[in-house]
Amino acid sequence: MTREKTRRLLPTGLRLAPSQVWGNxxxxxxxxxxxxxxxxxxxxxxxxxxxVVSLKGGLMEPGLKYVSxxxxxxxxxxxxxxxxxxxxxxxxxxxxKVLKAGPFTVRVMHRMARREDKNRLRLLPLHLxxxxxxxxxxxxxxxxxxxxxxxxxSHGLDPRSEWSVPGWASAAFDEALRVFEIHEQQVGxxxxxxxxxxxxxxxSHPEDYRALHRALxxxxxxxxxxxxxxxxxxxxxxLSIDDQRVASMADLRDAVGRMRRDWADFQGFxxxxxxxxxxxxxxxxxxxxxHLERFVTSLVPSEENHIGEVIVRADGTLEYLKTYRLSAAxxxxxxxxxxxxxxxxxxxxxxxxxxxxxxxxxVRLHNAGFGYLLKESVLREAxxxx
Amino acid sequence: MGSKEFAVKDPALARAxxxxxxxxxMFVNACFSCTGQREFYNDARGQSVxxxxxxxxxxxxxxxxYARTLAAGINHFNQAQILLNLLATxxxxxxxxxxxxxxxxxxxxxxxxPQRAFRVLELLRERRxxxxxxxxxxxxxxxxxxxxxxxxxxxxxxxxxxxxxGHMKLPGELNPFLFHGWRKRVYTTPLLEKFRQAHYxxxxxxxxxxxxxxxxxxxxxxxxGVFLERIEPxxxxxxxxxxxxxxxxxxxxxxxxxxxxxxxxxxxxxLSLKPETRRERRAELHAALEQSAARTLRRxxxxxxxxxxxxxxxxxxxxxxxxxxxxxxxALAAHYLLSASAREYRAFWTNPLEDPLLLExxxxxxxxxxxxDALDWRPDQVVVVSDGYDNDPPNAVAEVTRVFRTRLDPxxxxxxxxxxxxxxxxxxxxxxxxxxxxxxxxxxxxxxxxVLGFARFAEGAAPLSELEDxxxxxxxxxxxxxxxGQEPVESQMTAGEPLPAEExx
Numbered sequence: 079m080t081r082e083k084t085r086r087l088l089p090t091g092l093r094l095a096p097s098q099v100w101g102n103x104x105x106x107x108x109x110x111x112x113x114x115x116x117x118x119x120x121x122x123x124x125x126x127x128x129x130v131v132s133l134k135g136g137l138m139e140p141g142l143k144y145v146s147x148x149x150x151x152x153x154x155x156x157x158x159x160x161x162x163x164x165x166x167x168x169x170x171x172x173x174x175k176v177l178k179a180g181p182f183t184v185r186v187m188h189r190m191a192r193r194e195d196k197n198r199l200r201l202l203p204l205h206l207x208x209x210x211x212x213x214x215x216x217x218x219x220x221x222x223x224x225x226x227x228x229x230x231x232s233h234g235l236d237p238r239s240e241w242s243v244p245g246w247a248s249a250a251f252d253e254a255l256r257v258f259e260i261h262e263q264q265v266g267x268x269x270x271x272x273x274x275x276x277x278x279x280x281x282s283h284p285e286d287y288r289a290l291h292r293a294l295x296x297x298x299x300x301x302x303x304x305x306x307x308x309x310x311x312x313x314x315x316x317l318s319i320d321d322q323r324v325a326s327m328a329d330l331r332d333a334v335g336r337m338r339r340d341w342a343d344f345q346g347f348x349x350x351x352x353x354x355x356x357x358x359x360x361x362x363x364x365x366x367x368x369h370l371e372r373f374v375t376s377l378v379p380s381e382e383n384h385i386g387e388v389i390v391r392a393d394g395t396l397e398y399l400k401t402y403r404l405s406a407a408x409x410x411x412x413x414x415x416x417x418x419x420x421x422x423x424x425x426x427x428x429x430x431x432x433x434x435x436x437x438x439x440x441v442r443l444h445n446a447g448f449g450y451l452l453k454e455s456v457l458r459e460a461x462x463x464x
Numbered sequence: 465m466g467s468k469e470f471a472v473k474d475p476a477l478a479r480a481x482x483x484x485x486x487x488x489x490m491f492v493n494a495c496f497s498c499t500g501q502r503e504f505y506n507d508a509r510g511q512s513v514x515x516x517x518x519x520x521x522x523x524x525x526x527x528x529x530y531a532r533t534l535a536a537g538i539n540h541f542n543q544a545q546i547l548l549n550l551l552a553t554x555x556x557x558x559x560x561x562x563x564x565x566x567x568x569x570x571x572x573x574x575x576x577x578p579q580r581a582f583r584v585l586e587l588l589r590e591r592r593x594x595x596x597x598x599x600x601x602x603x604x605x606x607x608x609x610x611x612x613x614x615x616x617x618x619x620x621x622x623x624x625x626x627x628x629x630g631h632m633k634l635p636g637e638l639n640p641f642l643f644h645g646w647r648k649r650v651y652t653t654p655l656l657e658k659f660r661q662a663h664y665x666x667x668x669x670x671x672x673x674x675x676x677x678x679x680x681x682x683x684x685x686x687x688x689g690v691f692l693e694r695i696e697p698x699x700x701x702x703x704x705x706x707x708x709x710x711x712x713x714x715x716x717x718x719x720x721x722x723x724x725x726x727x728x729x730x731x732x733x734x735l736s737l738k739p740e741t742r743r744e745r746r747a748e749l750h751a752a753l754e755q756s757a758a759r760t761l762r763r764x765x766x767x768x769x770x771x772x773x774x775x776x777x778x779x780x781x782x783x784x785x786x787x788x789x790x791x792x793x794x795a796l797a798a799h800y801l802l803s804a805s806a807r808e809y810r811a812f813w814t815n816p817l818e819d820p821l822l823l824e825x826x827x828x829x830x831x832x833x834x835x836x837d838a839l840d841w842r843p844d845q846v847v848v849v850s851d852g853y854d855n856d857p858p859n860a861v862a863e864v865t866r867v868f869r870t871r872l873d874p875x876x877x878x879x880x881x882x883x884x885x886x887x888x889x890x891x892x893x894x895x896x897x898x899x900x901x902x903x904x905x906x907x908x909x910x911x912x913x914x915v916l917g918f919a920r921f922a923e924g925a926a927p928l929s930e931l932e933d934x935x936x937x938x939x940x941x942x943x944x945x946x947x948x949g950q951e952p953v954e955s956q957m958t959a960g961e962p963l964p965a966e967e968x969x
Contacts, residue, residue, distance in 0.1 A: 257505055259828040261828045333863075334863075334864065338857050
């Protein structure tokens with residue numbers, strides 16, 4: 079991992095249009111007025127039951143692997159000449175290696191982001207961010223404190239897994255995408271479920287977005303997509319015009335313009351957990367002027383937390399963004415790991431930092447699914463006291 | 465809503481009248497647009513549940529007005545529903561209404577396109593409706609048909625169902641034909657004999673109606689291109705239009721005078737063509753649409769002054785798999801119809817375009833901006849053709865119409881009417897664009913004159929008695945037309961031999 083830094087995510091160069099609601103899904107179009115066309119994305123589909131991505135070492139050699147169902151990847155091309163040519167062509171070139179496993183196939187791939195040509199990069203959207211999230215403090219305790227199990231000391235958190243939900247698991251989401259009316263300058267969308275920000279997907283060029291719109295169904299989302307499934311419809315937010323202030327057609331036109339601006343402001347506020355939030359980023363790839371970074375928000379359990387990938391141009395324009403909202407449990411796990419790592423994996427110190435007792439911390443670790451890190455005896459004792 | 469007339473009456477009675485009027489307006493409105501098919505935002509199931517409910521509710525509460533709706537110019541699907549429901553519940557007709565109801569059923573059935581009318585008769589059997597009146601109506605309908613042996617060939621299954629259900633004895637060789645078909649040795653009626661021969665001889669099938677010949681051609685293994693070329697003289701107008709694409713694929717051509725096609729069908733055909741084809745044939749298509757609009761107006765003239773049309777070409781106008789591009793087609797047809805009937809005309813599309821012929825359903829729905837542009841032009845009449853969903857920003861159009869009506873034009877110098885080709889099943893009505901604008905359902909742009917006449921009831925200003933008078937007047941006209949001549953509707957549609965046509969698929 080490269081060095082980390084913090085930055086604020088700002089929707090520079092973008093504009094929000096009024097939302098379109100279907101059931102409890104609210105989709106907010108993200109528009110871009112100035113399209114430069116030197117960064118394009120195309121989708122490459124994989125038809126395999128499973129994908130194994132080797133993160134370190136060669137393709138078929140032993141080493142750290144990321145295993146997931148990966149329905150598609152994104153091929154990113156930059157630089158004026160190249161980008162123009164690539165846009166619209168099919169980029170179905172061999173990618174990694176396909177192995178047969180009974181009736182299924184498994185694809186073995188190199189790296190999360192892999193350069194394929196001078197100005198072309200293949201990346202696995204969201205998996206990139208998820209891998210970064212899974213790899214946080216993956217090494218486990220650096221000091222051999224006696225409470226940790228032998229397993230934790232020698233292998234760290236390996237193997238670590240998280241659950242997510244594919245877009246097509248929600249029929250409402252499918253229908254919402256079908257009836258959504260794409261704007262001409264639209265480059266992205268903010269997805270709200272029961273008026274909670276679930277994901278943001280922004281690319282650089284409107285044509286690319288149009289091509290990727292239905293593929294949003296194949297991406298994965300936080301558990302929130304299924305939670306609140308029975309909650310009533312997202313409220314119809316209706317702004318009205320103050321008729322006392324309208325005396326002419328020009329006034330009426332102004333009032334509609336004001337209505338549109340109010341919508342944008344309000345939705346910007348609704349997405350406040352992401353836009354304007356302080357995030358910790360680390361650079362994954364430097365592609366000419368474009369730096370692909372992955373990020374995590376504060377991980378404070380009381381706030382909404384997102385992980386994702388972002389590309390920001392040198393002048394601050396947001397060119398690419400894809401985010402995943404962590405569920406409460408996922409946040410809790412990451413938060414505990416972060417606290418432990420911050421305290422040098424010392425349970426007492428970490429407990430003090432959390433303003434709790436050592437036993438309580440052990441129980442919390444156990445409840446969060448990290449029981450395997452601790453010695454059996456430590457765990458049993460703590461559970462008895464709790 | 466209470467008008468002066470209501471003020472002197474008993475308030476409970478006035479309220480009852482208001483409810484009756486609203487129910488009725490809702491029903492007629494639904495009957496203009498709904499066909500029980502899938503729409504962009506609603507599925508077919510929801511649509512049919514909603515429309516069935518409305519039918520049952522109105523039939524149960526306002527039987528006389530329910531029957532009279534047959535004359536209101538509603539679409540064929542709902543006419544058929546009403547006919548069936550009335551025939552199924554004949555016992556509940558009050559004695560004083562029996563005459564009128566019977567006459568209405570008979571003439572409405574006769575005015576339906578033949579395939580729809582025969583479908584109604586077939587449904588009588590499926591729904592096990594077999595009372596004396598239903599049998600009499602079926603018998604009378606068959607007696608009124610100009611060429612029953614043609615019907616026996618073209619609608620054989622439906623006619624057989626009707627005959628078997630009503631235990632009828634048809635003249636000549638028809639009964640043996642219906643029940644034995646081609647297995648009987650020989651017929652003396654030429655068409656029936658051709659039908660029999662066509663099962664053995666390829667040459668004979670080209671004298672049969674297209675839909676029948678099509679299946680037999682498959683049986684004889686005649687190549688599609690050859691078949692289309694030789695059957696051409698037998699095609700009806702609707703079939704000609706429908707087969708243009710198929711003929712082009714087979715490198716053939718089917719002669720058609722596009723200007724004679726019904727306006728909305730023609731618009732839908734134009735929209736089905738690729739943009740480059742439309743650009744190449746621009747002059748021809750444009751002329752055909754203008755001609756067709758002029759023909760429509762000749763039948764039902766609507767003189768209009770300065771008219772602005774606000775037309776929706778957002779993505780939702782693409783309709784559904786069952787009603788492909790219908791909202792867009794209605795908008796395009798309305799554009800030509802209004803430009804032909806208005807003294808001055810301008811169109812305002814939601815996503816502006818240079819040439820209406822290159823129209824496609826794309827982008828978000830911003831109805832407020834084109835409406836503001838239209839109102840700025842200061843027209844006498846604004847016609848909005850839209851599915852009623854606006855999302856950029858949501859509800860803006862309702863606010864614009866409200867403020868415009870209350871603040872800027874309280875004297876109603878400019879009248880605004882919203883024609884909606886989409887029935888929203890969750891509302892049991894077409895979706896509106898604000899409480900102060902009347903919304904009326906519409907299936908074909910050709911119905912616009914009828915629908916504009918109905919708009920004043922949708923606005924809620926006119927009392928129930930006026931609506932009753934309006935319907936009664938239309939009933940009188942329908943019955944008079946029915947008595948004058950039993951000239952079949954279809955003869956005007958054919959291009960070659962006078963064969964009956966399918967009007968509405």
